Amino acid sequence: MADNRTPVLLLIVAVGIAMGCLACSVQRSPEMVATEFTLALVDNHQSALTEITVPEARAKLDALVSSRKRFKCTAPFWDFEKEKVGIYGFDPYQDATSVTFDVLYECWGRTGVFTIRVNNMKLVRVPNDSTEIWLIKDWGDICEAHDFTTCVY
Numbered sequence: 001m002a003d004n005r006t007p008v009l010l011l012i013v014a015v016g017i018a019m020g021c022l023a024c025s026v027q028r029s030p031e032m033v034a035t036e037f038t039l040a041l042v043d044n045h046q047s048a049l050t051e052i053t054v055p056e057a058r059a060k061l062d063a064l065v066s067s068r069k070r071f072k073c074t075a076p077f078w079d080f081e082k083e084k085v086g087i088y089g090f091d092p093y094q095d096a097t098s099v100t101f102d103v104l105y106e107c108w109g110r111t112g113v114f115t116i117r118v119n120n121m122k123l124v125r126v127p128n129d130s131t132e133i134w135l136i137k138d139w140g141d142i143c144e145a146h147d148f149t150t151c152v153y
Contacts, residue, residue, distance in 0.1 A: 028133065028134060029134070030099045030123040030134045031087050033052055033123060033133075033134045033135070033136065034087060034101070034103050034121055034123060034136070035085045035087070035103070036048070036052055037049065037052055037053070037103075037118075037121070037136050038085050038103045038105050038116070038118060039083075039085065039105070040052075041064075041065075041068075041116065041118070041142075042070075042071050042073075042105055042107075042116060043070055043071070043072070044065055044068060044069065044070040044071075046062075046065050049061055049065065052135055052136055053135060053136045053137075054124065054126065054135045054136065054137050056137075057136065057137060057138055060138075064142070068144070071107070071114055071116075073107035073109050073114070074107075074109035074110045074111050082107060082108060082109060083105070083106070083107050084105070084106045085103060085104070085105050085106075086103070086104045086106075087101055087102075087103055088101060088102045088103070088104065089101045089102050096125070097124060097125045098122060098123065098124045098125070098137070099122070099123050100120055100121065100122045100123075101120075101121060102117060102118065102119050102120065102121065103117070103118045103121055104116075104117045104151065104152065105117075106148070112146055112147075113146065113147055113148045114144075114145070114146055115143075115144070115145055115147070115148060115150070115151040115152065116142065116143065116144045116145075116151065117142065117143045117151040117152070118139050118140075118142050119139070119140040119141045119142070119143075120138075120139060120140030120141075121136065121138075121139045121140075122136070122137045122138045122139065123135065123136055123137060124137045
């Protein structure tokens, strides 16, 4: 008597592998990369920032990282709304190879509010192996404040 479960199990494994490969080829959106950049900037995480920035902007990035201190959001661990990142002025039809927008980070922690706003963040699509990825090319003024109103305009 043959085991009828084997073909079903093989089909499930094959579908799982195909879905995994599909997920690997999916491009991260410019919004996702901008959010990663902003969170790494708040944390002053140099290697994460470098990884998602074009080589031409790394000297500017180094100067930025060396000029600021790391911030850690101190909201209670159960507060899932403690940190928020918002993208403003984003036009998905702006250009197929570059986008520019503003990014606002907010932390509503136990010790108060912290905001950082990165204006005119520009991302570009660049070739990477067999695909293209979004990287940070440039940014404008950066506002950091320990209140809610200073950087929100």
